[in-house]
Amino acid sequence: MGNIEAKRENFLKAISYFDKVIEISRGKSQMIVMLINTLSAKSSMLLDLDRKEESYKVSSEALKLLNENKIDLVAGIVYMNHGRVAAAKKLFDEAEIYAHKGLEASKSTGNQQIVSDSYSILYQVYKEKKDFEKSLKYYEEYVHLRDTLVNQESNLKLSRAIIENESEQKQAIANAEIQKQKVIKNTTMITSSVVLLSGIFLFVGFRKRQRIKQNQKELLLKTKISDTELKALRLQMNPHFIFNSLNSISDYIQKNDLQSADYFLSKFAKLMRGILENSEEKEIPIADELKMLELYMTLEASRLNDKFSFEINVDQDIDTENTFIPPLILQPFVENSIWHGLSKKEGKGKIIIHITKDNSMLNCIVEDNGLGRNNNEGTSRKSYGMKITKDRLDVLNKLKNTNASVNLIDLEKGTRVEVKLPLETDNL
DSSP: OHHHHHHTTOHHHHHHHHHHHHHHHTTOGGGHHHHHHHHHHHHHHHHHTTOHHHHHHHHHHHHHHHHHHTOGGGHHHHHHHHHHHHHHTTOHHHHHHHHHHHHHHHHHHTOHHHHHHHHHHHHHHHHHTTOHHHHHHHHHHHHHHHHHHHHHHHHHHHHHHHHHTSOHHHHHHHHHHHHHHHHHHTSOHHHHHHHHHHHHHHHHHHHHHHHHHHHHHHHHHHHHHHHHHHHHHHHHTOHHHHHHHHHHHHHHHHTTOHHHHHHHHHHHHHHHHHHHHHHTOSOEEHHHHHHHHHHHHHHHHHHTTSOEEEEEEEOTTOOTTTEEEOTTOSHHHHHHIIIIIITTSSSOEEEEEEEEEETTEEEEEEEEOSOOGGGOOOOHHHHHHHHHHHHHHHHHHHHHTOOOEEEEEEOSSSEEEEEEEEOEETTO
C-alpha cells in the first residue's frame, strides 16, 4: 500500500504505511531486509517533501543497519539513496562517497536503474564542486544508460500492445507467463522487497531525469563560462608583460636604483594580486576594474619611459562602487592600444578611458591616438583578445538575455573601442 501511494505521489500516506511496516519489522532478525528497504524508501519520500533533516536521519539508520548486517543484495539501493540525501543537504563529499559505493554495488548486482541514479548523483555532485570534467563524464554515462532504459521501457510497452491485439490463445499464454512471474517474485521476501523498492526509485529517477534535462543547458553554459574566464585570465597574465616587468625590475636593481625597483615591484605585485582576486568573481565594481587598469598603464608607461599618458573619466551619475561589470573586460583593449598603437608611434601618445551610462546600458570606451589598425602589423594577439571578449559577452547575453556588444572604430588618428554592457547595480 505504501508503494502504491508513493507512485500516486501521495507521499504522506505512503510514509504512514511505511511507518507501520517499520514498527512491525523493527527488532525481528528475519525481517531485517524489509526494515532496511522501508527505511530507505521512507527517507526518499521525506526528501521529496523537502524534509531534508528527517530524511537524512532515517537514511543514516538504514545505512547503519546495512553495515551491521552486511546484506549485499540491497546495498546498492541504500548507498545510492543516502548519496542522494547527502547531496540535497549539500554534504557533497559524503554524497560523492556513497554514490560511488552505490554505483559499485549496483554494477555487481546488475541493477541498471540504481547505476543510472548513481551516475545522476555524481554528475550533480561534481557540478556543485565545480569539477566540470568529471561532471560531464558522469552526465554522459547517465544519459547513455538512461536512453538504454527508456528504449527497454518503450520495447516493453510495444510488446504489451502486441499481446493485447493477439488472439485469446496468445493472451492466455501471456497471462500464464505473467502469473508464473508473479509466483517467482513471491518466492522470497528479499526479492519481493527489492523489486518493490526498485519501482519507487524508478519513479523517483524519472522525476530526476526530467530535472536533469532542464539542467543540461545550464551545465554546458557554465562549462563555457569557465572556459572563457580561464582564457580571459590567461590573457591578463600575458607572459610577455610579466617577463618585461621582471626585466625592468632587474634593470633597476643592476643600476642600483633601489627606490625605482621597489616602486615598480610594489605596483607589479599589487596588479598581479588584483588580477587573480578579481578573476574569481563573476562581477566586480567598476572602481576595482579601473584601479587595475590604472596600475597596468602606470607600469607600462614607466617601463616605456613615459611614451604615453592616460586619462580615466567616469560620468558623475555612475556610482563606481555599486555599479558592476565582468572582471578583466577592458584590459585587452588597453594592451592593444599600448603595443599596437602607441609603442611604435613617433612622439607621445595618449589613452582615454571613458565610462558613460545610456539608459539600461553602460558604454565603456577605450580610445588612443596611435597608429591605428590600417598602419599596424602583427594583429594576432589583438584578434585573440577581441575573440575572447566577444565570447564572454555572448555568454553574458545568454545568461541575462541582454544585448552586450563590442565595436571597433577606426579614427583618423588612432582607434576607439566601445564595449556596451548591461547596467548592473546593487539597486537592481
